[in-house]
Amino acid sequence: MSRFRILLRQIWTIARRDFVATVFTPTFLIFLLAPVVMGSFGAIGGLGANAASKGAEAKTRIMAIVDPARSADVAAIDQRLRRLYRQSEEAPPMLETVAPAADPAAQARALFDDTRVDVVAVLYGPLTTPHLLYTPTSLRSADYLALLAEDVVRADRSGIAPLSTPTRTVIPRTAPSLRGASASAFFAVFGLFFLTLLLAGQVVSGVAEERGNKVIEVLAAAVPLESVFFGKLLGTFGVAVLFLLFWGTLISQASMLMPPNFAAGLAGLTPALGLPVFTALFFAYFTMAYMLLGAVFLGVGAQAASVREIQLLSLPITLIQVAMFGLGAVAVSKPDSWLSTFAAIFPLSSPYYMAGRAAQSDSLGIHLLALLWQALWVAIFIAVGVRAFRRGVLQSGSGTFRWKRRRAAHNAVDTTVS
Template sequence: MSRLIRQTLTIARRDFIATVMTPMFLLFLLAPLLFGSFGAVGSLGAQSVGQNAEGKERIYAIAAPADAARLRSADALIRPAISRERGLPALVTVTPAADPAAQARKLLSDPDIDVPAVLYGPLDRPQLIHANPQSTTARYMAALAEQALRDIRANLGPDRLSQPTFTRVERSSTSLGGKSAAGFFAVVSLFVVTLMLAGQAVGTMAEERSNKVIEVLAAAVPLESVFLGKLLGMFGVAVLFLAFWAAVGINIGALLPPEFAEGISGIAPAIGIPGFVLLYILYFTMAYMLLGAVFLTVGAQASTPREIQMLSLPITIFQMAMFGFALAAIGRPGSWVALAAEIFPFSSPFAMAARAATSGEWWPHIAALAWQLLWVAITIVIGARLFRRGVLQSAGPKFRWFRRG
């Protein structure tokens, strides 16, 4: 056993140094910065387009001056209670013309301004025209007409009758939305990081197979040690990558405004921050080992980059299915979907990371980690045997249903 461990660590150190001590590793290390820059440019462009469109959006109410004042008063009362993300346009009141219906249709068809809905007619029988069949803006204007009519019937002025006092109180427990948000973050971040980093393991076996180095290694070291050593070496590269960006994120986080920290304070796992961080690291290790072992097996079977791409695509699609499986488990804790996602080995790390955010129990995580570790060993053994029998064409112990006498 000590010899196998020493051989495995030798392969791991060899692959780690060969990957890190290259100029391409610096480009790989800065890849998130490049992707983030492209994403920032795209989001800024989309934001500017959205703001431009938002500035040219109005909702019109064709009403007499007295009714228009009531509608504006109701709008000032109701609008602050609606989330800004809904993008509610500004209300504009217009004096009625000779034909209010034609006037409303003309306003709705204004080519220079987006008009989702127009209200006209008396407040007790308002007429609302809109272009979108699922328009929520038209329903909002109907609520304004109802509120304005109630104010008129009650003879109420524009002044508020109550003076509310808002007091923020810290919760004694984590909210359900905060736990779900933490679970969603765990699943998405695990999927993105493992898929991006484990993909580096595909080319290592194919490259060494093409230059015949793998045959030298297979003659000196058991193939299981070669596979596990390469997996550990690439895992060390992944840990270095994550440590670098974690340090960058911590330093950038210290420069963010306090409002940003208050915005994410509600995202809290049920098992606690220290336990969640520990389990997140362990599940990242298991997810990387499982996915990396599959990619190593694929790279060992491929001899050309084209074959690697053709074999990697089904695995990536499979991982996307596991990602969706784990996301479905977040919204249905305790259901058969969540149980199946937690038991199936390739979705188990993602689903159990989400469970750490939504449930405070510890014993399922111990069982899940042992189960996932078993499947890492099974995947490595299967990959080594497939490579030995399919690529090296070497004899080995064959499985027999019975022995001859």
């Protein structure tokens, strides 16, 4: 059996061992259902915030002090203007009209002191020259009242009935839109960030735990450390793929239960390369992002000797992931800048940016180069982690790479022979 086949067999053995040790445990179910717990907390918080927001919105008002004979015209124009706002858009607060008192200016100021409702803007005076009062954060509501007064005056001169009857025709797009491509790019960057944040951290705890109980030293005595590190990385990646398959299957089957607005929003995500190619590239860049971060975390976690040290390492690890997400998100918004070039070259941010680029550009050649570049850095990170572990933990000499040790041994033999 060749040395390469022996190396592959060793890597496969370590990967299978870690995969089985992780998956065939009761705690794996907790890990698999972690998004349910996270989603539940998010849903509870979102429902609470939504209820509080809607409760405040229900009591928010904009007021118009107009003659009772004009209140019907003002209400009709208000209803016409509100047709421009969709449910997903923030419409102005509810309008109420009140009859003017002896002093409309004082009446308008007194409305802000009403404890039953939250008045944010008031219009009073002639509609041709209205006066507007508003709170510091309600300029938009004041602008709406000004537009309302303008349209009422225009309706007086031309009539309230519409002067034109439009014919609307929906034109489906045959090519991806710039907006859809940009949304797909951000979705890709955020998706990689979320998945690596959720899945890549398990590499640290696994290697640190085995270092603490001396298992990794036993493995290092049986097979080369390079095989141990790469095998453990592949084993945890297999767990991540199983996680993706489980949730991907559930989400694909639950797509029919999605609200129409949500389904329409997903349909607006139109990557430039097409959905099948983009999906394949997204998985490829997820693989590289996981391998790169996993290789770094593997080397860092191998230096931790206790759970306390792992907890101390979790903060900088999370900060690295957030920084890479921020760099990738900004870079995809500026595709022709020096920042995008840096994000494509820097190994830890390269998968994030290139996944976003796959949604914005239909060029395929650059993705092959990017994947090869990232695979090279995976090997470099593993080699550096092995050297640091051999030198700092096993304390087996200087930790030089194997080819350097072979060259030194060869030189020693030549010197002896001569």
